[in-house]
Structures are given as C-alpha cells and as structure tokens.
Amino acid sequence: MTRSYMDEASLQAGSALRLAVAALGGHLSRYEPLPALIADHDDIEALLQNPGDPAFRRVANDYLREINGLLESSDIYVMTPDGNTIAASNYDQPATFVGQNFHYRPYFQDAIAGKQARFYALGTTSLKRGYYFSSPVEVAGKILGVIVFKVDIDSIETSWRGGEYKIFVADPEGIIFMTGSPEWLYTGILPLDADRLSRTQASRRYAEAHLRPLPVSETVYHGQHLMSIASDGASREYLRLSQYMSEADWTVNVLLDTASVRAQARTTLIAILLFICLAGLGGAVLWQRRARVVERLRLQEETQVELERRVEERTADLARVNEQIELEVAERRLTEQELRKTQADLIQAGKLAGLGQMSAALSHEFNQPLAAAKTYADSASLLIDRGRVPEAQDNVRRISGLIDRMASISRHLRNFARKPNEKLGPVLLSDVIADTLEIVTPRLKAADAQLVLLLEEQGLAVQAGPVRLQQVLVNIVSNAADAVEGLENRKILLSAGRTDGRIVISVRDHGPGVPAAIAERIFDPFFTTKGVGKGLGLGLSISYNIIKDFDGDLTVGNHLDGGAVFRIVLAPADNVQEAAE
Structure with missing residues (x-):
C-alpha cells in the first residue's frame, strides 16, 4: 500500500524536478552566447x-554598464592575462571589481586557455551568488584577455520557497549552492572531508562562507531514495x-515530505x-438475528429501560455541570472587572508618576513665561507713564500670548492626567502628535533632545482612543529622551505611514538600543532599567x-x-473626515 503511494508521489516529484531543471537550464542558456x-x-x-x-x-x-542594464545581468567585467580586472559594469560602485584579481577562478583559467567556460560560486568581492x-578575447589569433558575464540566480531560488516541494542544487562535492530553504545553504549532504574542502577552497567557490555538514541519512525503499x-x-x-546537469556541473534535487504519503497509506489501510x-460484523448480526429474534426483542426492551435511566442520570449531571459553569463564568466576569479596574488604576499611577518626573521641567516651562509676563507688565507700566500707549498695548498682547501658552500646557496636562472614558473611533494622527508635543516638550528640553516628525501623507487616521493613544506616545517619546540624554546624537525620529493596509507609527532614538535579554521582558509589568524612584516599570506594559x-x-x-x-x-x-472633525 505504502509502495504504491510512494510510486505516485515519485511521479509527481519527477514532474516538479523536470520543471526545475528546465527553468534553470532555460535561465542560463539565454546568457551563454x-x-x-x-x-x-x-x-x-x-x-x-x-x-x-x-x-x-x-x-x-x-559600454559594460549599459549592456549589463539592458540584459538585466548581475555583472560584466574584463580581465587581462594575469587575472587583473581593468573594466567592469560596476566600476562606479563601492564594491567594484576593477583592480581585483581573479586568476584563481576556474572560469578564468579555462578562458585564458582559449575555451568557453562556466562556473558557479559566491563572489569574493560582492559576496553574492551567481x-x-x-x-577569451582573441585578436589576430592572440588571446589578449577574458570577458566574464555573471548571472544572478536569486530570482529562480525565490520561486522555490513556500511550495509543496523542497528544491536544492548541490555541487559535485555535495555542497548545497541554491535552495528554497535558507537554513540549508552552504551545507554538505556528503561528508566534508579534507579532500572535498581542499578542492572547494582552491577555487574559492564559496569565498569565506562557513561550510557545515547537513545531518542527513539515506535509505532505499522499494527503489525509491529516501532522505x-x-x-x-x-x-x-x-x-x-x-538530476545531474552536465553543462552546469551540478545536481538538482527535489524533496517531498513522506509524512503525507505515509498518512494516506495508513488511512487507506485503516479504511x-x-x-x-x-x-464481518454485518454478517454476524444477520446470522444472530435469524436465530435469536425473540431474545433480541427482550434485550431491546431492557436496553431501552437502561438507556432511559442513563439519560435521566446524564441529564441530572449536565444540569449540575451547567450550574457550576454559570458560577465560574460569573466569577471570571467579576475577576475581569477587577483586573480592568486594577489596570486603569495602574495606568493612572503610571501617568501621575510620569507627571511627577516632569515636574521640574514643567516648573521651568511655567516660570519662564511668568518671568517674561512680569517683565512685560513692568515695562508696560513705565511706557504708560511716559505716554507710549501703543508700545504698552503691544506688551499687553505679549502677556496675553504667554498666558494662552500656559493655559494650553495646563489643558494638555489635565487631559493626560485624567482617567480616560472614551470609545474607539477615528483619530487624526496629526492632532494626537500635536497634543503629545505639548506634554513632552519640557522633557525634550531637559534632555536637550530634538524630535523630528516624518508623516508620509496628510490626513492619516487610525481607529483608537485619542487620550490613550496620546498617553502611549508620551510614554515612548519620554523613554526615547531618557535613552539619548547625555549622548552626542540626541535626535529622535517620529514617523508614520501605511504598510500592508495598516498604519505604522515608529519612534526611533539614537541611544544604546535594547539588549536581547531586556527585549523579552520590556513589556512585563514592573520591569524597569531605571534607578529607584525614577519609574514604576508600568509605562511600557x-x-x-x-x-x-x-x-x-x-x-520593540x-x-x-x-x-x-x-x-x-x-x-x-x-x-x-470624522477624525478630522
């Protein structure tokens, strides 16, 4: 049974192998001449x-750059008989081949000997496979140099990912050079003994790539090779x-997971x-029915009575279970309400702790306009005494502007400190960010940090609560200010845009980053890297x-x-539109 399913799966995998070989051969043959x-x-x-x-x-x-762009190849370059590259399509790129020597490559050695050559390898300069x-470039019967044409194979490899079959290409040493499974790249399906490694390193086929064995074992099941x-x-x-491709000197392999094949075989056998x-059971039932009709009628009556009794017992059990479930549901609802209340209290505690930390900066933010207002008031009094009323009126207008600014800061702080009781709806990001700036500006000034805004488009709106979203942004930007305080680069970037049908808001600082061990716990309650008294560890949670x-x-x-x-x-x-309003 399993053998027949294996044979059928082998036919399907064979078709996939032929398609893969044809695609590879066609992709390479178009560039060969x-x-x-x-x-x-x-x-x-x-x-x-x-x-x-x-x-x-x-x-x-x-010329080489123009031809390379037209043919959509990877690179084209020219080498002298000693292996030095004197011209290349990437001559103006940082990783240019110009000045590099590739005399050790077999494709150069064969071409300088007067033959057309092929070779696949990992580039030692570009570190890209190709x-x-x-x-050979022959003039008047003399070989003056070598022209090399490099073809990118990533596009074919990409088409192998995510399919039913796993496809990979191995070189004569058994090292996997192309695969739809990135974790298998540069692994050997044959033992990586000294001779194989020596031959591979002589041509520097894989540059400095780390070669490692792939833990494989092979068996044969009724003529089918299993790995x-x-x-x-x-x-x-x-x-x-x-299937071996002689012109490319590599072997294309197609793998099909046998778990589904064996499962189909087991299912068929069980069926x-x-x-x-x-x-057999039907035959036995028919035979017994002819011999014991009367006895079965009696047994049916007894069975019916027993079934009714069991139904009554089961009904009573279900009633008790339902009652217990209702009690548990009520307890869980009560617990959930308590958890939500606790979460709201923790949010309020975190906000009040944040307001306490910002008190010094806010004091400076209020004292500055108050001192300016007093100066303007004293000046206005002197100007009035001297009859310079227009100038005094200008001072009064300046005092009014300072009062409006202090009122704006106070209004935003009240909104930040209060417990939110809002429903989700459309929220315009530009408004939330503007309100956030009103609150975090003192903290930014205290850290001498610069906040840079980058909105990919105007009118971006999200489904959220404006006050709570503002609280999240205030917390993250404040943390970013803490991270860059005292550093040389104190720039913070706040950006927003669309990605895959969602709105993504990013806050990036130039601080020391988040270590891997901390990243796993950074959103846990009461976890903080700040000193004692500098935070409850609730903000990110x-x-x-x-x-x-x-x-x-x-x-993060x-x-x-x-x-x-x-x-x-x-x-x-x-x-x-509703968000904008």
Missing part, C-alpha cells in the same frame, strides 16, 4: 590592446529525486480494515495593553544603525 559576442566588440578589443589608456577604460566601463560565463534530515532535535523523511470488520485594546500591536527592536525602534501598528480609520 553573450560573453563571446561582447568579446568581439571593438571597445573591448581596443581596451585589451591598450590596457593602460584611461580613455579606453572609460569607454569600456560605460553563475559565471567566460570567453532523513535532522533539525531542531527532530528528523523529517523526504522522498528524493535528483480497508474497517470495511472488512463492518462486513500599560502602553502595550492599550495598543492591544485598539486591536493593534506594539513591538534595534535599528541597523544603532538605537531602539518602537513600532505601533494600528488599523486605519474608515471615516477620515
């Missing part, structure tokens, strides 16, 4: 006849089909056994729960260039 054609170009021949002439190099570089075609691969303490069995059992209440997500990570990045992902609002 191109190096010889480029080698005959006048600019290439002129360069190799005058390798030291800057004008010829410039013309050849421009397939190389090379051709078991160990990973994460478990082993998976695959049906393996292979057959069940059918046989049911057929509360912020995380607030965003979850909005059906969103809050994550480290930027590639340094610093921490907090990402808030929320659903976009359906009614933007």
Whole structure:
C-alpha cells in the first residue's frame, strides 16, 4: 500500500524536478552566447590592446554598464592575462571589481586557455551568488584577455520557497549552492572531508562562507531514495529525486515530505480494515438475528429501560455541570472587572508618576513665561507713564500670548492626567502628535533632545482612543529622551505611514538600543532599567495593553544603525473626515 503511494508521489516529484531543471537550464542558456559576442566588440578589443589608456577604460566601463542594464545581468567585467580586472559594469560602485584579481577562478583559467567556460560560486568581492560565463578575447589569433558575464540566480531560488516541494542544487562535492530553504545553504549532504574542502577552497567557490555538514541519512525503499534530515532535535523523511546537469556541473534535487504519503497509506489501510470488520460484523448480526429474534426483542426492551435511566442520570449531571459553569463564568466576569479596574488604576499611577518626573521641567516651562509676563507688565507700566500707549498695548498682547501658552500646557496636562472614558473611533494622527508635543516638550528640553516628525501623507487616521493613544506616545517619546540624554546624537525620529493596509507609527532614538535579554521582558509589568524612584516599570506594559485594546500591536527592536525602534501598528480609520472633525 505504502509502495504504491510512494510510486505516485515519485511521479509527481519527477514532474516538479523536470520543471526545475528546465527553468534553470532555460535561465542560463539565454546568457551563454553573450560573453563571446561582447568579446568581439571593438571597445573591448581596443581596451585589451591598450590596457593602460584611461580613455579606453572609460569607454569600456560605460559600454559594460549599459549592456549589463539592458540584459538585466548581475555583472560584466574584463580581465587581462594575469587575472587583473581593468573594466567592469560596476566600476562606479563601492564594491567594484576593477583592480581585483581573479586568476584563481576556474572560469578564468579555462578562458585564458582559449575555451568557453562556466562556473558557479559566491563572489569574493560582492559576496553574492551567481553563475559565471567566460570567453577569451582573441585578436589576430592572440588571446589578449577574458570577458566574464555573471548571472544572478536569486530570482529562480525565490520561486522555490513556500511550495509543496523542497528544491536544492548541490555541487559535485555535495555542497548545497541554491535552495528554497535558507537554513540549508552552504551545507554538505556528503561528508566534508579534507579532500572535498581542499578542492572547494582552491577555487574559492564559496569565498569565506562557513561550510557545515547537513545531518542527513539515506535509505532505499522499494527503489525509491529516501532522505532523513535532522533539525531542531527532530528528523523529517523526504522522498528524493535528483538530476545531474552536465553543462552546469551540478545536481538538482527535489524533496517531498513522506509524512503525507505515509498518512494516506495508513488511512487507506485503516479504511480497508474497517470495511472488512463492518462486513464481518454485518454478517454476524444477520446470522444472530435469524436465530435469536425473540431474545433480541427482550434485550431491546431492557436496553431501552437502561438507556432511559442513563439519560435521566446524564441529564441530572449536565444540569449540575451547567450550574457550576454559570458560577465560574460569573466569577471570571467579576475577576475581569477587577483586573480592568486594577489596570486603569495602574495606568493612572503610571501617568501621575510620569507627571511627577516632569515636574521640574514643567516648573521651568511655567516660570519662564511668568518671568517674561512680569517683565512685560513692568515695562508696560513705565511706557504708560511716559505716554507710549501703543508700545504698552503691544506688551499687553505679549502677556496675553504667554498666558494662552500656559493655559494650553495646563489643558494638555489635565487631559493626560485624567482617567480616560472614551470609545474607539477615528483619530487624526496629526492632532494626537500635536497634543503629545505639548506634554513632552519640557522633557525634550531637559534632555536637550530634538524630535523630528516624518508623516508620509496628510490626513492619516487610525481607529483608537485619542487620550490613550496620546498617553502611549508620551510614554515612548519620554523613554526615547531618557535613552539619548547625555549622548552626542540626541535626535529622535517620529514617523508614520501605511504598510500592508495598516498604519505604522515608529519612534526611533539614537541611544544604546535594547539588549536581547531586556527585549523579552520590556513589556512585563514592573520591569524597569531605571534607578529607584525614577519609574514604576508600568509605562511600557500599560502602553502595550492599550495598543492591544485598539486591536493593534506594539513591538520593540534595534535599528541597523544603532538605537531602539518602537513600532505601533494600528488599523486605519474608515471615516477620515470624522477624525478630522
């Protein structure tokens, strides 16, 4: 039974193997004649006849870059007989091949000997995999150099990912060079003994890539090759089909997980056994029915009485269970209400703790306009005494503006401190960010930090509560100010835009970042890296729960260039106009 399913699966995998081989062969064959054609170009021949002439190099570089763009290849470059690269399509790139020596590559050695050559390898300069075609540049019967054409193979490899079959390409040493499973790349399905490693390192086929064995074992089941691969303490069995491509000197392999095949075989076998059992049971029932009709009628009556008794018992049991479940549901609802109340109290405690931490900065924020207002008032009094009424009126208007600013700061602080009782609805991000700035500006000034805003489009709106969303942003921006305080780069970037149908708000600082051990616990309640008295350790935990209440997500990570990045992902609002109002 299993053998027939294996044979059927082998036919299907064979079709996938033929398609993979055809795709690879077709992708490579379209580029094979191109190096010889480029080698005959006048600019290439002129360069190799005058390798030291800057004008010829410039013309050849421009020509190679133009051809590379038209053919959508990876790189094209020209080498002299000693292996030095004197022109390349990437001559103006940081990782240019110009000046590099590739005499150790087999494709150069074969081409300088007068042969067309192929080679696949990991680039030692670009560290990108590719397939190389090379051709000698011959002028008047003399080989003046080599033209090399590199083809990118990532597009084919990408098409192998996520399918029913696992496809990989191995070189003659058994090292996997292409695969739809990135974790298998540069692993060996054959033992990596000294001879294999020596041959591989001689050509530097894989540059400095770390080669490691793939834990595999192979068996044969009725003519089918099975391969078991160990990973994460478990082993998976695959049906393996292979085909050698002589022109490329590699082997294409297709793996099909045998778990589904064996499951189908077991299911079919169980179905057959069940059918046989049911057929035998049916025959026995018919035979007994003819012999014991009267006895069965009596047994049916007794069975009916027993069934009714059991139904009554089960009904009573179910009634008791339902009553117990209702009590548990009531207890859980009460517990949930208590948890929500506790969470709200913790949110309020965190906000009040944050307000306490900002008190010194807020005192400066209020004292400054108060001192200015007193100065303007004294000045206005003197101006009035001297009859300079217009100038005194201007001072009064300035005093009014300072009072409006202090009122604005006070209003935002009251909104921040109060317990929110709001429903979710459309919220305009620009308004929330403006309110956030009113609150965090003193903290930013205290840390001497600069907040840079970057909104990809105007009118971005999310489904949230404005006060609670403002509280989350205040907490994250304040943490960013703490992270950059005292550093050379104190810039904080707050950006927002659309990604995959969601609104993403990012806050990035240039601080020391978030260590991996802390990142796993940073959203836990009462976890804090600040000193005693500088925080309750509730801010990020509360912020995380607030965003979850909005059906969103809050994550933290480290930027590639340094610093921490907090990402808030929320659903976009359906009614933007309502949010704007």
